[in-house]
Amino acid sequence: MTIWLPRLDHDGPRYRGIAEAIAAAVVEGELRPGERLPPQRRLADALGVTVGTVTRGYAEAERQGWVEARVGSGTYVRDDRAGKPPEFLAARRAEDGVIDLSLSLPPPHPLRAESLGRALRGIAENPELLQRAVAYQPDRGVPAHREQLAAWMARLGMPTEPDSLLVTQGGQHGISLALQALTRPGERIAADALTYPGLIGAARQAHLKLLGMPLTESGMDLDALERLCAQQPPRLVYVTPDQNNPTGACLGEAERERLAALARRHDLWLLEDGVQYLPEAERGTPLHHLAPERTLFIFSTSKVLAGGLRIGTLVVPPPLQDRIGAALRAQSWMVSPLMVEAVCRWVASDEGDRLLAWQTEELGERQRLARERLAAFAPRGRPHASNLWLPLPNGLRAAELLTVLERRGVRASSAEPFCVGSEAAPQALRLCLSAAPSREALARALDIIVEALREPPSLPWQTL
Known part of the structure; x- marks a missing residue:
């Protein structure tokens, strides 16, 4: 009997490729409602993967709603989706x-929409300001905007110089800019074994080899990172020192100093992500204060004001500023000055x-x-x-x-x-x-x- 075999065109983990192939087969009618999927061991042998990989693939497909496991019988394509277009749960709007x-x-x-509305009306009612807000701007952002954003970050307990700031289209854009400017395809970068999915996607897009460092209760396992550096240092280390996403683990002060020393000893770049905001009393010493010459710091309005604004900042060491600016020009020429002006007016007020x-x-x-x-x-x-x-x-x-x-x-x-x-x-x-x-x-x-x-x-x- 010929069994159904998935087409594994997925660049990531094989189990995710199996889940995506199941979804595609259901959409295309290759797998019909109520049809039984191949036994896990048989499919594993046919694909040349472990049984555990197939098990995880089936479990992910079930989580997404494509299949269901029946006790003692196997895994079947769900047949309760009549009249509903198949779709991934992650893409659905909340019912x-x-x-x-x-x-x-x-x-x-309510203050989020009200404050943004007042900021936008203030721009619309000022013809000169409105004209500037729709004109071309420097790639790093206009000095007045960078000064306002730096002043706001200082009030949040993140002091930095306006000249070191580059305005971005949110934290994800900051990650992409840093990877584009600092790495080449095929190079190795390191991050926590559990980390922000946006970093995983950006590394894949940049064709980088992403290495996962074990996590401890105090964040990244620096002993493991040091062993890696002794063998072949990565080009860059991505870290969220104040709270790992998703576990919330926080690097202690001694670990931060050790990480800064490791970066200097092995000539690593540090990409420090501070987008997941915490009040100042719950944050430690920023890495870009401990090793400013080799650390880029990412911040964004997404978790503070509103996710859809897509405005953030990237703190960049002076020798890198021209390179990062060139990367931004290559991607989008500039960040929308209209949205930057709206954010600056918002944060300049007490709202x-x-x-x-x-x-x-x-x-x-x-x-x-x-x-x-x-x-x-x-x-x-x-x-x-x-x-x-x-x-x-x-x-x-x-x-x-x-x-x-x-x-x-x-x-x-x-x-x-x-x-x-x-x-x-x-x-x-x-x-x-x-x-x-x-x-x-x-x-x-x-x-x-x-x-x-x-x-x-x-x-x-x-x-x-």
């Missing part, structure tokens, strides 16, 4: 009643500071609420962070739990999107507490999560 904790967003507040003060207090309350409801499961996170890391009890699989939660009206993220390399993902969830529309909605979502965790006999992973 009514679904509490989405999968995206790291600022908590909703930005008031909004951030409210947000900090709100996130503190949401963290306390989540820690209280999930106390039995040892959640991890910083006191005023947007995200919470929830390791699952032994024997529970994140993919199946996500499926259960989705059916009960809660959306979250597993560790899979954050994994560097081919190491098995830990069984855990990242919960974006800030994304819930209210504390009341967050409390409902947390109750649903606790209920699912406390009902092991009814969950599919117990009988697989």
Whole structure:
């Protein structure tokens, strides 16, 4: 009997390629609703991969809603999608009643739209300013904008000189600019073994070899990094020292000094990401203060004002500024001055500071609420962070739990999107507490999560 074989055109991990191939086969009618997928061992032999790779691929396809595992029978294409176009869960808009904790967003507040509206109206009512806002600008941004953004960052406890700033189209753009300017295809870069998916995607686009460093409770395992440097130093190390995304691990002061010394000793570039905002009291000494000559620092309005603004900053050592500016010109010529002007007017008023003060207090309350409801499961996170890391009890699989939660009206993220390399993902969830529309909605979502965790006999992973 001829079995269905996926076409693995995926550049990333093989298990993700299997999941994408299943989705494509369902969309194209190659796999029909109710059809059984090949046994995992048989498919593994046919593809020349491990059984574990196929198992993870099937689990990812199930998480996305394409297939379902039936106890003692196998894995089948789901047949309950009649009248609904197949689509990945990540691409769907939240339906009514679904509490989405999968995206790291600022908590909703009416002041966001009101403040932006006032800033835009102020530009529209000033013809001279409006004309400047739609004219061509220098690649690094106009000096007045960089001065205002530097002043705002100083108020946030991130002092920097305006001349060192380059205005970007958000934090992701800052990552791409740094990789384009500092690396060449085929070179090695290092990051935490669990890290921001945007870095993983940018490294793949730049054809770089991304190496995952083990994580400890204090962030990146610097012993492992030092062993790597002794063999063949990477070109660049990407790090989120104040809170790893997704686990929330924080580098201590001694580790920061050691990392700066390692960078100098082995001639490494450091790419420090500070987009996941924390109040100053919860941050450590910035790497770009400890090793300013070899560190680029990324910041953005995304987690502070609004994600859709797509305005950020990149702190760049003087010798690199022309190179980074050239990379920006090659990509987009400049950042939209209209949006930069709107952001600058927003942060120059007291409304930005008031909004951030409210947000900090709100996130503190949401963290306390989540820690209280999930106390039995040892959640991890910083006191005023947007995200919470929830390791699952032994024997529970994140993919199946996500499926259960989705059916009960809660959306979250597993560790899979954050994994560097081919190491098995830990069984855990990242919960974006800030994304819930209210504390009341967050409390409902947390109750649903606790209920699912406390009902092991009814969950599919117990009988697989």
